[in-house]
Amino acid sequence: MAGGSGERFWPESRLACPKQLLPIVGDKAMLTQTIDRLEGLVPAEDVFVITNAEQRDAVLEVCPELDPAKVIGEPVGRDTAAAVALATILVKRENPHASFAMLPADAVIHDAPGLRSTLEAAFAAAEADPVLATIGITAAFPATGYGYMQQGDKFGDFAGRDVFKVKRFVEKPDLDTAQSYLDSGDYFWNAGMFVWSVASIVAELEKNTPSLWSALQAIDAGLAAGAAIDPLLAAHYPNLEKISVDYAIIEKAANVVMLESGFDWDDVGEWPAIARHYPADEAGNVVRGQAHLQNSSDNIVFSRDEGHLVALLGVKDLIVVETGDATLVCHKDRAQEIKGLVHAIGAKGALQRLM
Amino acid sequence: MAGGSGERFWPESRLACPKQLLPIVGDKAMLTQTIDRLEGLVPAEDVFVITNAEQRDAVLEVCPELDPAKVIGEPVGRDTAAAVALATILVKRENPHASFAMLPADAVIHDAPGLRSTLEAAFAAAEADPVLATIGITAAFPATGYGYMQQGDKFGDFAGRDVFKVKRFVEKPDLDTAQSYLDSGDYFWNAGMFVWSVASIVAELEKNTPSLWSALQAIDAGLAAGAAIDPLLAAHYPNLEKISVDYAIIEKAANVVMLESGFDWDDVGEWPAIARHYPADEAGNVVRGQAHLQNSSDNIVFSRDEGHLVALLGVKDLIVVETGDATLVCHKDRAQEIKGLVHAIGAKGALQRLM
Numbered sequence: 007m008a009g010g011s012g013e014r015f016w017p018e019s020r021l022a023c024p025k026q027l028l029p030i031v032g033d034k035a036m037l038t039q040t041i042d043r044l045e046g047l048v049p050a051e052d053v054f055v056i057t058n059a060e061q062r063d064a065v066l067e068v069c070p071e072l073d074p075a076k077v078i079g080e081p082v083g084r085d086t087a088a089a090v091a092l093a094t095i096l097v098k099r100e101n102p103h104a105s106f107a108m109l110p111a112d113a114v115i116h117d118a119p120g121l122r123s124t125l126e127a128a129f130a131a132a133e134a135d136p137v138l139a140t141i142g143i144t145a146a147f148p149a150t151g152y153g154y155m156q157q158g159d160k161f162g163d164f165a166g167r168d169v170f171k172v173k174r175f176v177e178k179p180d181l182d183t184a185q186s187y188l189d190s191g192d193y194f195w196n197a198g199m200f201v202w203s204v205a206s207i208v209a210e211l212e213k214n215t216p217s218l219w220s221a222l223q224a225i226d227a228g229l230a231a232g233a234a235i236d237p238l239l240a241a242h243y244p245n246l247e248k249i250s251v252d253y254a255i256i257e258k259a260a261n262v263v264m265l266e267s268g269f270d271w272d273d274v275g276e277w278p279a280i281a282r283h284y285p286a287d288e289a290g291n292v293v294r295g296q297a298h299l300q301n302s303s304d305n306i307v308f309s310r311d312e313g314h315l316v317a318l319l320g321v322k323d324l325i326v327v328e329t330g331d332a333t334l335v336c337h338k339d340r341a342q343e344i345k346g347l348v349h350a351i352g353a354k355g356a357l358q359r360l361m
Numbered sequence: 362m363a364g365g366s367g368e369r370f371w372p373e374s375r376l377a378c379p380k381q382l383l384p385i386v387g388d389k390a391m392l393t394q395t396i397d398r399l400e401g402l403v404p405a406e407d408v409f410v411i412t413n414a415e416q417r418d419a420v421l422e423v424c425p426e427l428d429p430a431k432v433i434g435e436p437v438g439r440d441t442a443a444a445v446a447l448a449t450i451l452v453k454r455e456n457p458h459a460s461f462a463m464l465p466a467d468a469v470i471h472d473a474p475g476l477r478s479t480l481e482a483a484f485a486a487a488e489a490d491p492v493l494a495t496i497g498i499t500a501a502f503p504a505t506g507y508g509y510m511q512q513g514d515k516f517g518d519f520a521g522r523d524v525f526k527v528k529r530f531v532e533k534p535d536l537d538t539a540q541s542y543l544d545s546g547d548y549f550w551n552a553g554m555f556v557w558s559v560a561s562i563v564a565e566l567e568k569n570t571p572s573l574w575s576a577l578q579a580i581d582a583g584l585a586a587g588a589a590i591d592p593l594l595a596a597h598y599p600n601l602e603k604i605s606v607d608y609a610i611i612e613k614a615a616n617v618v619m620l621e622s623g624f625d626w627d628d629v630g631e632w633p634a635i636a637r638h639y640p641a642d643e644a645g646n647v648v649r650g651q652a653h654l655q656n657s658s659d660n661i662v663f664s665r666d667e668g669h670l671v672a673l674l675g676v677k678d679l680i681v682v683e684t685g686d687a688t689l690v691c692h693k694d695r696a697q698e699i700k701g702l703v704h705a706i707g708a709k710g711a712l713q714r715l716m
Contacts, residue, residue: 017672298706301695315687317372319702320695321679328688332670333681335690340656340675347674351653 007089007198008037008057008065008111009080013345014276017332018308026112027064031274031283035068037111043118047125048107054096055111056080056089059236081239084246086198087254091211091218092239095226098204105132105203108251113197113273114283120269127167128201128265134164138210138256139201140172142194142264143271148184151275153177153196153252161263172262175252194264196252197271210255218247218254276341277325281306291318295328306338362444362553363392363412363420363466364435368700369631372687373663381412381467382419386629386638390423392466398473402480403462409451410466411435411444414591436594439601441553442609446566446573447594450581453559460487460558463606468552468628469638475624482522483556483620489519490618493565493611494556495527497549497619498626503539506630508532508551508607516618527617530607549619551607552626565610573602573609631696632680636661646673650683661693 012024019025026037034042041053050071057065059079066077078092090108097106107125115121128139142155158171175196179187187193211219221242228238247254256262272282281292291299295309295316302318309316309328316328325341327334336344367379374380381392389397396408405426412420414434421432433447445463452461462480470476483494497510513526530551534542542548566574576597583593602609611617629635636647646654650664650671657673664671664683671683680696682689691699 017670298702298709300702300705301698309688313686315372315706317687317689317702317706318691319689319698320692321690324676324690326688326690331668332672333664333683333688334672334674335676335679335681336673337675343655343674347653347655347672350655351670351672 007086007108008055008061009083009089010112011083013348014341016344016348017329017334018310018327022060023064024061024112025274027061027068030112031114031280036114036274037065038068040109040111040113041069041072043115043121044125045118047122051076054078054093056092057111058083078235078239081236081243083248084243085248086251087215087218087249088222088243088246090200090207090251090255091215091222092225094204094207094211095222095229098208099226099229102204105129105201108198108200110198110273113271115269115271117269120267123165124167124265124268125199125201127165127169130164131162131169131263131265132201132203132206135162135261136203136206136209137161137261137263138206138259139169140256140262140264141197141199141267142172143197143267145188145193145195148181148188149195150178150181150184152273154179154184154187154193155196155264157192157194157264157266167265169263169265172264175257175262194266195271197267197273198252200251200256206261207255210259214258215247215249215254218249221246276344277306277308277327277336278338278341280308304338362441362463363410363416364438364444365467366438368703369696371682371699371703372684372689373665373682377415378419379416379467380629382416382423385467386469386635391469392420393423395464395466395468396424396427398470398476399480400473402477406431409433409448411447412466413438433590433594436591436598438603439598440603441606442570442573442604443577443598443601445555445562445606445610446570446577447580449559449562449566450577450584453563454581454584457559460484460556463553463555465553465628468626470624470626472624475622478520479522479620479623480554480556482520482524485519486517486524486618486620487556487558487561490517490616491558491561491564492516492616492618493561493614494524495611495617495619496552496554496622497527498552498622500539500543500548500550503536503543504550505533505536505539507628509534509539509542509548510551510619512547512549512619512621522620524618524620527619530612530617549621550626552622552628553607555606555611561616562610565614569613570602570604570609573604576601631699632661632663632682632691633693633696635663659693 008026010024012019015025027035032039041050051073054076055065056078059081062077062079097104131137131139154176156173158173161169161171225238225242284292286292289303291305293307297307297316299318301320304323306325307316311330314328323338325336363381365379366376367374370380382390384390387394396405406428409431410420411433414436417432417434452459486492486494509531511528513528516524516526580593580597639647641647644658646660648662652662652671654673656675658677660679662671662681666685678693680691
């Protein structure tokens with residue numbers, strides 16, 4: 007799933023080039039890293055990417071190893087339930103007995119072997135039993151920006167890993183609640199990673215989102231009749247219910263199981279998060295690109311243009327992002343307002359191209 | 362006198378393009394504005410510009426009305442006494458009976474008629490009596506960055522203006538002293554503007570800086586013999602004493618008189634000073650160029666590139682300067698450290714071209 011709009015990483019990210027297509031952390035696009043991490047588990051030619059139509063060319067550019075026929079551009083965004091349903095019919099057409107993983111394209115995971123072994127166990131569970139397997143991320147801090155899942159009884163042993171039932175899913179908590187989750191030890195972050203068989207997810211789609219699923223059946227029928235996918239998506243997608251797979255299915259399904267991650271994970275949701283992935287200098291500054299800092303501390307500087315020098319003097323707790331056509335200077339505490347800033351800039355017509 | 366190096370306005374100014382060649386305040390280069398202000402008093406074809414050799418072409422570019430033969434590039438900077446001596450031999454060669462004004466090229470003066478009438482009275486004094494006339498700027502605040510002159514007894518009346526003796530010159534004071542100067546009402550800022558006859562300044566140069574003056578006499582002799590000026594300057598300039606005209610002459614001479622300015626003056630010595638010349642928005646931000654500010658106050662934003670957007674979010678008291686190849690983000694209280702920043706950047710060889 008590579009459909010994000012990237013406003014929170016403006017000006018580095020743009021509508022046409024969001025976070026997943028950029029090396030926000032690391033040297034390759036986040037999507038490319040996501041696919042690379044699966045090496046040995048899922049061959050690149052088996053990977054489907056569901057992105058939005060405007061980003062489809064850029065996806066193929068950063069991931070030339072993908073099969074172009076498997077890079078699907080949604081004409082409009084309809085949240086993750088629609089993407090799951092679309093993926094399901096596409097995989098089902100390849101092999102109705104397959105199992106597949108749904109993975110967000112923009113998370114940072116350094117421990118790729120840890121991810122693969124966890125996914126391998128999830129596949130083993132999903133192939134042995136009609137379950138929806140998800141991965142619970144060990145909470146590193148009392149995050150208020152993520153959903154959580156509460157671990158239940160043990161479900162079984164698969165590929166040498168314990169698999170547990172999920173007692174319940176909870177939405178983004180307040181800080182006190184998040185702290186109590188962290189203290190309890192049996193709450194995990196929901197990273198939106200799922201593994202299931204075609205049969206298992208089809209059963210849930212039929213039961214929980216019948217109108218969405220019937221529209222996808224129409225797309226499937228069109229593909230079977232030899233129609234191209236883009237006109238089919240254009241005809242049906244705008245009418246689909248816009249709902250997340252968590253709301254539509256995961257929180258309702260009785261057969262959800264989880265594996266503890268055992269690997270690092272960070273969704274790097276906004277600029278301050280990148281500081282978790284780069285070493286800071288003695289004054290706490292994290293710098294990517296050509297910069298000179300003097301009497302400055304705890305800043306994040308991100309400059310893509312090699313010919314451009316960013317100089318900071320006597321400043322603290324700033325995010326400074328420099329691209330060829332835009333500069334952002336933002337207090338770290340205001341990073342969550344960048345999305346609103348981008349909308350405000352967009353409202354000024356002349357600046358539309360900078361979005 | 363247009364020889365400054367412009368470090369304090371980095372990155373807008375560079376060694377090869379310092380403040381006086383840029384429209385730091387207003388729409389024309391500071392030098393061009395300085396010459397324009399003299400319209401009706403000193404024809405452009407009578408203006409000599411003493412700059413450094415590297416900036417000579419740029420001077421002619423921003424001031425095409427100048428006589429190229431009167432735009433002199435010093436091979437090395439030797440402070441203002443050398444520039445005064447050089448100007449003296451050049452003017453003397455045109456007309457040994459002339460009077461002339463020495464003016465810095467980079468001050469902001471909005472009241473051009475006020476300047477002209479003051480200079481006119483200064484010329485009248487310098488032509489009537491063998492005095493060195495200077496202009497005392499009415500202090501607007503207890504500045505610690507300027508030298509001061511104390512007004513003495515009345516010397517006379519010239520072109521309808523009172524002219525006073527100068528009791529003494531004092532160097533940059535501390536804040537308490539500056540405040541006492543401001544309270545006293547008889548201390549004025551020394552803006553480094555002088556008017557004198559060739560005969561008067563020659564007499565002082567001979568008396569106070571004999572070795573400097575004799576080197577300039579050698580240059581004069583070379584010019585009289587038909588030699589080009591650049592090789593003569595290259596031969597003699599590096600050996601000249603590096604001293605300001607204030608130290609070398611003005612503070613020693615017995616015949617210095619002053620006129621009260623009666624016009625506004627600002628040397629705009631560093632970025633925060635430009636805020637005095639542009640209207641601020643409701644939040645106290647002064648913006649030149651394309652910028653979007655949100656939840657931000659009391660900032661100065663200066664962006665030369667029309668295709669570039671500078672966005673500020675949740676920040677206060679910053680100077681943000683954006684050029685095609687460099688960005689400065691500096692706390693207002695640290696503006697006086699920009700010069701040191703530029704030297705530190707220059708010490709990193711790879712960044713030399715950004716100086």
